[in-house]
Amino acid sequence: xxxxxxxxxxxxxxxxxxxxxxxxxxxxxxxxxxxxxxxxxxxxxxxxxxxxxxxxxxxxxxxxxxxxxxxxxxxxxxxxxxxxxxxxxxxxxxxxxxxxxxxxxxxxxxxxxxxxxxxxxxxxxxxxxxxxxxxxxxxxxxxxxxxxxxxxxxxxxxxxxxxxxxxxxxxxxxxxxxxxxxxxxxxxxxxxxxxxxxxxxxxxx
Amino acid sequence: xxxxxxxxxxxxxxxxxxxxxxxxxxxxxxxxxxxxxxxxxxxxxxxxxxxxxxxxxxxxxxxxxxxxxxxxxxxxxxxxxxxxxxxxxxxxxxxxxxxxxxxxxxxxxxxxxxxxxxxxxxxxxxxxxxxxxxxxxxxxxxxxxxxxxxxxxxxxxxxxxxxxxxxxxxxxxxxxxxxxxxxxxxxxxxxxxxxxxxxxxxxxxxxxx
Numbered sequence: 001x002x003x004x005x006x007x008x009x010x011x012x013x014x015x016x017x018x019x020x021x022x023x024x025x026x027x028x029x030x031x032x033x034x035x036x037x038x039x040x041x042x043x044x045x046x047x048x049x050x051x052x053x054x055x056x057x058x059x060x061x062x063x064x065x066x067x068x069x070x071x072x073x074x075x076x077x078x079x080x081x082x083x084x085x086x087x088x089x090x091x092x093x094x095x096x097x098x099x100x101x102x103x104x105x106x107x108x109x110x111x112x113x114x115x116x117x118x119x120x121x122x123x124x125x126x127x128x129x130x131x132x133x134x135x136x137x138x139x140x141x142x143x144x145x146x147x148x149x150x151x152x153x154x155x156x157x158x159x160x161x162x163x164x165x166x167x168x169x170x171x172x173x174x175x176x177x178x179x180x181x182x183x184x185x186x187x188x189x190x191x192x193x194x195x196x197x198x199x200x201x202x203x204x205x
Numbered sequence: 206x207x208x209x210x211x212x213x214x215x216x217x218x219x220x221x222x223x224x225x226x227x228x229x230x231x232x233x234x235x236x237x238x239x240x241x242x243x244x245x246x247x248x249x250x251x252x253x254x255x256x257x258x259x260x261x262x263x264x265x266x267x268x269x270x271x272x273x274x275x276x277x278x279x280x281x282x283x284x285x286x287x288x289x290x291x292x293x294x295x296x297x298x299x300x301x302x303x304x305x306x307x308x309x310x311x312x313x314x315x316x317x318x319x320x321x322x323x324x325x326x327x328x329x330x331x332x333x334x335x336x337x338x339x340x341x342x343x344x345x346x347x348x349x350x351x352x353x354x355x356x357x358x359x360x361x362x363x364x365x366x367x368x369x370x371x372x373x374x375x376x377x378x379x380x381x382x383x384x385x386x387x388x389x390x391x392x393x394x395x396x397x398x399x400x401x402x403x404x405x406x407x408x409x410x411x412x413x414x
Contacts, residue, residue, distance in 0.1 A: 136298070136333075137297075137298050142332065145332055145333070150332070151332075152330075152331050152332065153330065153331060153332055153403075154331075154332030157394075157398055158336060158340070158397055158398050158400075158401035159390065159394035159395070159397040159398045159401075160394075161297060161332075162297070162300065162335065162340050162341070162390060162397050162401075163388070163389035163390050163394070164297075164389075165297035165298070165300040165301060165335070166300055166301050166304055166341070166385055166389055166390065167301075167389055168298075168300075168301050169301065170298075170301055170302060
């Protein structure tokens, strides 16, 4: 397929000028949306019956080597029923604060994906319920490693990096309680709750 | 008392000569005996983070079988371990974890740094990776390779056994703990920087600033 996905035209029809441009790259359709309408556009793509992009494959960001080019936040969508993909992007001017609205309310799986994008690029997802670092430890102070102005070996000396790493207390942030399935019990799918009640895991009688 | 009097009648002083091949007596140095026991019953604490851990598993499994060298039991608790084997790269995020495990291991204890990444950071000369675990804990044997084959690791284990057999129980400095000091490091800061310096191909990484 080398032509635009029909979703691009439908999105332009529904959102008009908020869709800045769309293009095809390596047979994938990319749609650029204005930042202030991106949450509406993603919600529309998820819920409109002809679109039903019900699966959020990935949230990430791209920074180009050319310092003039804006940083892009990327949402890769998939419609499981229609077997169709769509990539939605927002271009962020690097001179302004890097902020986009969260889509955790649309796809729960966006939680950790947005945390990762925040951790690596410093993009703030406004409205995110728990925007913390997820790959680097929480007290990491050197910045956002995947930004182009970040030196490969980091900002600090190796001794300082080692000192800060050894001073981190992992158990303060990653306790067994946080990982406990018992706390999340009521949010589990029904069939899993029943299996656990029958004692397949033993500790939730 | 029913005991048989073994003193020969022609030895009135009761001094019995003990043959060097007597089944009842062995004379040896205490150091030799201790080191022999320690070197041949090393319980490893595996700290596997990457592909080296796969080679470590192969070393422990039936084909290479480190139980032949006294490593009968894999100790997944640091309290019952003698040798920490760091098999794989160590990110800064895991530095406090391996340090804690090392501090939890009782003396006598040794450590093996398995593979290029654990020994020097390897190909990962970047912001996230410890440039050699010897900046975090003391290391006894470095095993080169990327990853080392099981033969390589076994050679490292044999070297450690040889090192242990040269130790003396009278030497307290061998059993001294090297804790993280007030500086937040267990080595002087200059030493950590020196150990972490780029070498080989990563010297010409000009984008590293």
